[in-house]
Amino acid sequence: MNDRADIVIIGAGAVGTAIARELSKYQVRVVVVDKRDDVGGDASKSNSSIICSGFDCTPGTLESQLCVASRAMFDRTAEELDIPFRVCGAIMPAVTQEQMDILVQIYRDAFENHVYDVEYVSAGQILQMEPEVSPHVLGGLYIPRDAVIDPFLLVVAEAENASANGVEFLLDAAVTDIITENGRIHAVETTKGTIRTEYVINAAGLFCDEIARMAGEGGDFVVKPRKGQFFILDKNTVCKTSHIIYPIPTPETRGKLLLQTVHGNMLLGPTAEDLEDKEDHGVTGNELEGVERDCRRLVPNIQVKDAITQYCGLRPNRIPAGYHIGFGEKTKGYFGISGVRSTGVSTSLGIAKYVVRMFQDAGAVLERNYDFNPRRKGIERFSDASDERRAQLIAENPLYGRVVCRCETVTEAEILQAIHRPVGARTVDAVKRRVRAGTGRCQGGFCGPKVIEILARELNIPAAEIRKNLDGSYMLTGQIREEKRCGDA
Ligand SMILES: Cc1cc2nc3c(=O)[nH]c(=O)nc-3n(C[C@H](O)[C@H](O)[C@H](O)COP(=O)(O)OP(=O)(O)OC[C@H]3O[C@@H](n4cnc5c(N)ncnc54)[C@H](O)[C@@H]3O)c2cc1C
Structure with missing residues (x-):
C-alpha cells in the first residue's frame, strides 16, 4: 500500500467511486479506503436501482440540480463503462380522485426541476402501455427518461476504470481515526496502516457522521438508517411490467414501486422504516406483507409467490435532512458529503463533477491527466x-x-x-x-x-x-466427515 496520497476518499460506494473516477482525469494520487472486503458500498448495492430524471425532487435543491445534471451523463457513462442501462421510462398511475389531484403538483415540480418531458397520460394510454396496471386507474404521469441500472456493476465498473487510471483501492481497511495538525488534515489511520494526506473526502454514507467527528467536524448532524425491504421475483414469473411503476408519494415516503431489473427480474419495494441500529440488515415478514399488499394495488396480478429472495438496504438518513456537500468549517482539507439519502446513485455522477469543481474553486491545482482512458470492457456474459x-x-x-x-x-x-x-x-x-x-x-x-x-x-x-462477504462470514465452519485412508478401521 502507498502510505502517502494527495486525497484519501473514505467509502467505495456509488459516491466514493464516482468521485475517484472523476479525479483520475487529473494528476492526483488518490487512495479509496473502505472497511468492506469489496467495492459497492452499503446502500449502493441494495437499492431500487433507478436512475431518476429528477422529476420529483424538491425544486431548487442541490439534490434536484445534481439529479438532473447526472441523468444527462448516464447514457454515455454506461456506454463507456460497458454496463447495462435500460431507459424504460416510468408510469405513476392514480387510482383515486385525491391521487389525481396530487399529480398536478408533481407535474408542476417536474417543470420546476427542468424535467420538461413528463406528460399526463389517460387511463386508456396507461393500460395500453402497461396492461398489468390496475383496471381502476384513472390517469397518471409518464416519465420517459427514468431508467434502471445494475447499481453494483456501476460501482465495480467505476472502480475498475478508476484503478486502470491510477487510483488505488485499499479494502478491508476500516478508518479508525483522522489525525489533524494545527487544524489541518495530516493522516488517515486505518486497520491496515496510516496514510499521510492533506485532503480527505468523506463518502462513508451511513457512517459519514462518525467519520466527520473523527476529523473534528459534523457536530450539527447525525445519520440514522432508514430501512427498505424488497422482493425479487423469478425471471419466469407470468406478470411483468416493462416500465417502472411508481405509487403516488405521500409526505412521509415515496412508497413501494415495481420494476423489471436490467437482468429481467421483477423487483418490488422498498419499505421505509426508521431505525437506530446501523447494522440491522434483517428482513421481516410483516413489512414484506406490506410490500405485497401495496404493490398489488398498482399491479393486481403480481405473483409474490414467485419470490426467489428478499433483501434490504439502509438509506443514510441525515438529520436534519438535505444534501450537504463541501469543505469543513473547522478542519482544513476535510471535505464532507452527507444527506444523499434516497437518490445517491442517480446523483453520483453530478456529485463527482461538483466535488472536483469545489476543489478547483478552493484553489487546488488539478492538472489534467491526458492519458485518462474513459473506457472499460465488461465481462462478456x-x-x-x-x-x-x-x-x-x-x-x-x-x-x-x-x-x-x-x-x-x-x-x-x-x-x-x-x-x-x-x-x-x-x-x-x-x-x-x-x-x-x-x-x-x-x-x-x-x-x-x-x-x-x-x-x-x-x-x-x-x-x-473463503468468506461470504464480511469479516467472519466464513462459508465452511469445519469438516462433517473424516477422510478415510487405506488401512483405517
Ligand atoms: C432501500 C433503498 C432504495 C434506494 N433506491 C434508490 C434508487 O432507486 N436510486 C438512487 O439513486 N438511490 C437510491 N437509494 C439511495 C442510494 O442507494 C444511496 O443514496 C447511495 O447508495 C449512497 O451511496 P454512498 O456511496 O454515499 O454510500 P454507501 O453505498 O453506503 O457507501 C459508503 C461506504 O463507506 C464505507 N465506510 C463506512 N464507514 C467506514 C469506515 N469507518 N472506514 C472505511 N469505510 C467506511 C462503507 O463500508 C461503504 O462501503 C436507495 C437506498 C435504499 C437503502
Missing part, C-alpha cells in the same frame, strides 16, 4: 451470447464451456475474470454480484460450493478461509 458467439468463446477459452451456475448460465471463464480483474472478487458475494453466479432460482445452492472451490484455488488460500 455467456448467457447473453448467440450460439455462434458461444462456440467462438469456447474455442478461444474452453472454460467458457464449463457452466458453474445453471440458473443463470454463468461459466467458469466469467468467474475467473471476476477474480483476476483489478479490484477483483475475493468473496462469494463479490463473485455473485459481478457475474450473477448464485442469483437465480436456487440462490447458490448448487453453484455455491463450486464458487468456493474456484476462489480458494485462484486466490491460493484454503477453502475454509
